[in-house]
Amino acid sequence: MSENGQTVKKSEFKYKIGKVKQTPPVLKDDKTGLEYIELKPRENEKVYGCTTFAGHYSEEKKLGQGTFGEVYRGVHLETQRQVAMKRIIVKAEKDLFPITAQREITILRKLSHKNVIKLIEMVYDYPPTQPNGSTSSVANPSKSFYMILPYMVADLSGILNNPRMNLEMPDIKNILLQILEGINYIHCQKYMHRDIKTANLLVDHKGVLKIADFGLARNYYGAPPNLKYPGGAGVDAKYTSVVVTRWYRAPELVLGDKHYTTAVDMWGVGCVFAEFFEKKPILQGKTDIDQGHVIFKLMGTPSEEAWPLAKYLPGAELTKTEYPGTLKERFGAYLNAEGLDLLSKLLSLDPYKRLTAMAAKEHPFFEQDPLPKLHLQLPCEESHEADIKRYRQEQSKSTGQQPPPPPPGHIIEKQPSSNLQLPGGPKALKKLPTGPRLDSSHSPKPAIHKLPASGPPAKRSTPVDYHPQPGISSRAPRNLSLPKVPRYSGSPPDQGHVSRYSGSQNNASTATPSNSGRTDSRYRGDIGQRSYGAPRYPAASDSQWHKYPRSRYNSAYGSSAHDQYSYKDPRAYGPDSRENNSIVRRMEFNAQNNSTSKLDQKQHSQERSYKESTRLPTAPSNAGARKNADSEYRKSAAENNSEDIANLY
Numbered sequence: 254m255s256e257n258g259q260t261v262k263k264s265e266f267k268y269k270i271g272k273v274k275q276t277p278p279v280l281k282d283d284k285t286g287l288e289y290i291e292l293k294p295r296e297n298e299k300v301y302g303c304t305t306f307a308g309h310y311s312e313e314k315k316l317g318q319g320t321f322g323e324v325y326r327g328v329h330l331e332t333q334r335q336v337a338m339k340r341i342i343v344k345a346e347k348d349l350f351p352i353t354a355q356r357e358i359t360i361l362r363k364l365s366h367k368n369v370i371k372l373i374e375m376v377y378d379y380p381p382t383q384p385n386g387s388t389s390s391v392a393n394p395s396k397s398f399y400m401i402l403p404y405m406v407a408d409l410s411g412i413l414n415n416p417r418m419n420l421e422m423p424d425i426k427n428i429l430l431q432i433l434e435g436i437n438y439i440h441c442q443k444y445m446h447r448d449i450k451t452a453n454l455l456v457d458h459k460g461v462l463k464i465a466d467f468g469l470a471r472n473y474y475g476a477p478p479n480l481k482y483p484g485g486a487g488v489d490a491k492y493t494s495v496v497v498t499r500w501y502r503a504p505e506l507v508l509g510d511k512h513y514t515t516a517v518d519m520w521g522v523g524c525v526f527a528e529f530f531e532k533k534p535i536l537q538g539k540t541d542i543d544q545g546h547v548i549f550k551l552m553g554t555p556s557e558e559a560w561p562l563a564k565y566l567p568g569a570e571l572t573k574t575e576y577p578g579t580l581k582e583r584f585g586a587y588l589n590a591e592g593l594d595l596l597s598k599l600l601s602l603d604p605y606k607r608l609t610a611m612a613a614k615e616h617p618f619f620e621q622d623p624l625p626k627l628h629l630q631l632p633c634e635e636s637h638e639a640d641i642k643r644y645r646q647e648q649s650k651s652t653g654q655q656p657p658p659p660p661p662g663h664i665i666e667k668q669p670s671s672n673l674q675l676p677g678g679p680k681a682l683k684k685l686p687t688g689p690r691l692d693s694s695h696s697p698k699p700a701i702h703k704l705p706a707s708g709p710p711a712k713r714s715t716p717v718d719y720h721p722q723p724g725i726s727s728r729a730p731r732n733l734s735l736p737k738v739p740r741y742s743g744s745p746p747d748q749g750h751v752s753r754y755s756g757s758q759n760n761a762s763t764a765t766p767s768n769s770g771r772t773d774s775r776y777r778g779d780i781g782q783r784s785y786g787a788p789r790y791p792a793a794s795d796s797q798w799h800k801y802p803r804s805r806y807n808s809a810y811g812s813s814a815h816d817q818y819s820y821k822d823p824r825a826y827g828p829d830s831r832e833n834n835s836i837v838r839r840m841e842f843n844a845q846n847n848s849t850s851k852l853d854q855k856q857h858s859q860e861r862s863y864k865e866s867t868r869l870p871t872a873p874s875n876a877g878a879r880k881n882a883d884s885e886y887r888k889s890a891a892e893n894n895s896e897d898i899a900n901l902y
């Protein structure tokens with residue numbers, strides 16, 4: 254009975270009393286005074302946070318060769334799903350984890366977008382234990398880590414070199430838009446990729462393109478790009494200029510600029526765009542200096558008006574050449590006026606005039622007939638960089654010619670032969686000498702994609718879907734008895750993603766022009782046809798493989814299209830984001846100062862030889878002139894270095 258005489262039902266106050274789950278004790282670090290919880294390693298785990306390879310994964314086929322390891326196709330045994338495994342070998346004698354791999358893992362864990370490759374998990378393969386207790390019979394066993402990635406059936410270099418695949422203009426536009434979506438997201442997340450090339454643009458069996466290989470990526474300082482100020486972002490700092498595979502290297506990098514911006518990635522996009530037509534890299538410099546000549550031969554030597562800051566760069570000597578430019582003659586056969594305009598703006602020599610990804614997406618070229626394919630459909634055939642050699646052999650057999658050598662920076666595996674002893678054993682790899690001797694007479698004749706003056710895109714004679722066929726399924730056959738694996742639950746990539754734009758699933762199979770809520774002519778299509786990536790702005794997550802927290806990107810920006818990208822304040826990313834990135838910076842710093850990685854060592858020696866070969870003008874006068882011209886944006890090297898050092902502590 255209550256005070257006012259009313260009876261209160263007992264059930265309303267019923268509390269469920271149960272066992273309180275024990276929380277782990279919070280400990281305090283004596284040195285720092287910080288509180289922490291001690292996490293116990295999971296069962297069967299040698300390295301915290303990593304699943305063991307044995308019993309969980311199996312290797313199937315080698316897909317590609319990278320700088321620090323190989324990429325394999327494999328199977329996740331529990332789900333029988335195909336995965337790609339990027340192997341990172343940690344040499345026992347050095348016990349150093351490659352800095353590029355560390356950088357790639359850190360960055361991939363933070364990114365989540367339909368057009369960016371996803372890191373499923375890290376796997377550790379430790380040397381087998383011997384009966385006597387030692388780890389291996391080998392004196393210095395190497396440990397292997399694997400980055401587990403969704404399996405992608407092809408990469409663009411494989412597709413372009415595959416004589417059985419022919420891309421038409423609607424396909425090219427679709428692919429280009431997907432690249433731009435991915436790059437725009439990466440840039441808005443405050444990263445530069447710094448290695449955009451066809452081999453790093455992967456395509457899955459649904460025709461979704463994903464940007465991969467973040468080994469050279471890094472975060473940049475300053476504001477992200479916006480539509481108001483072209484030319485990219487990240488100008489506030491000094492970075493190493495020996496980045497990007499040479500043939501895709503932007504002119505400012507070739508001239509030794511260290512205060513470059515996200516525009517370096519957009520140059521790569523321009524190179525990829527043009528490569529669709531010639532089916533081979535369009536700017537094949539034999540040396541770093543030759544790369545400059547090759548670029549200016551295509552785009553014309555820049556006048557002072559065309560690229561005012563070029564004269565302050567270390568390699569400014571190159572701008573004394575007088576090349577007229579041949580872009581129109583070379584690509585006029587493939588592209589109409591709008592197409593040429595887009596290409597020339599992506600390949601703008603002055604990075605400040607180069608289109609940003611978000612501006613390029615809005616280019617009228619994509620509004621014109623033929624419209625971009627709504628859903629990319631390609632013949633179902635595995636086409637990777639590793640297959641190029643085979644395609645060339647096939648072609649040279651049919652024409653009786655020798656295949657041209659592959660591009661520099663690409664590592665090819667020497668086929669073990671009975672009468673050829675390679676130093677380091679049959680598995681030894683050989684890095685190609687820089688500067689390919691490409692003989693145009695040996696290269697395959699490019700297929701010409703002439704645009705119809707107007708009207709709908711030319712129809713395929715036999716449309717083939719880019720969907721699994723027997724033998725190339727996205728799932729391996731269920732013929733293995735599977736061990737029970739308690740961890741690793743999750744749906745396949747790109748399934749079950751709910752778009753925050755359309756409220757529907759964000760994949761090509763469900764997003765339609767109607768549910769995307771857009772009337773954009775680019776997304777027009779037959780009713781019932783699938784829409785090309787309906788959400789045109791980065792979504793937080795496109796799969797349930799990961800449960801990584803949403804990035805700041807979504808909270809820092811508003812909901813309208815422009816607000817999504819309009820820059821608010823660099824500090825909107827907050828001090829803790831700087832903290833997050835400090836690991837990457839630390840690695841960057843280590844790389845620059847301690848030269849711990851082979852790649853960076855190579856880059857530095859290349860940079861040195863380049864400087865010597867271009868006979869640098871004395872630093873103070875040039876540095877002073879440059880600083881005056883660009884003082885609004887650029888900080889001095891000393892400031893940046895001290896900031897980097899400060900970030901370490």
Ligand SMILES: Nc1ncnc2c1ncn2[C@@H]1O[C@H](COP(=O)(O)OP(=O)(O)OP(=O)(O)O)[C@@H](O)[C@H]1O
Binds near residue numbers: 638
């Ligand atoms: N997820 C994937 N699915 C299928 N193939 C892949 C995948 N990731 C990489 N590959 C293949 O492996 C090749 C090399 O991969 P990646 O570029 O990531 O390695 P890398 O060590 O960084 O190489 P590089 O040193 O040449 O940049 C790619 O060109 C592609 O053909």
